[in-house]
Amino acid sequence: MNDANSPESEVSGTLGRFLTLADTAEILNVSASQAYALVRSGELPAIKIGGHGHWRVERSVLESYIEAKYEEARRMSLWNQSEYASLPEYSFDANRRDQTRSSWT
16 A cells, blocks of 8 residues: 555645646646647547536546556567567558559559
């Protein structure tokens, strides 16, 4: 269990379950506009509360988001260290294929 004097219990005791975008930005060490962009893009799930529709981010969702970003960074690091990192990427463009196919007929 958390010690009453631990930094984690201090933060959760003062901020509560839902965070404002300003609180979220402070925790992520980004600007408020960057936090707003994360929410608006859907990358960071949030809800609108109240008549003016103020955004709120649930603390557990923010923690999950941070953990997912760490995992993403870890996987990218492993990929970049792998033997496959030097392989070129190929993509399939359906429009180009259709154009090519129609030019054959």
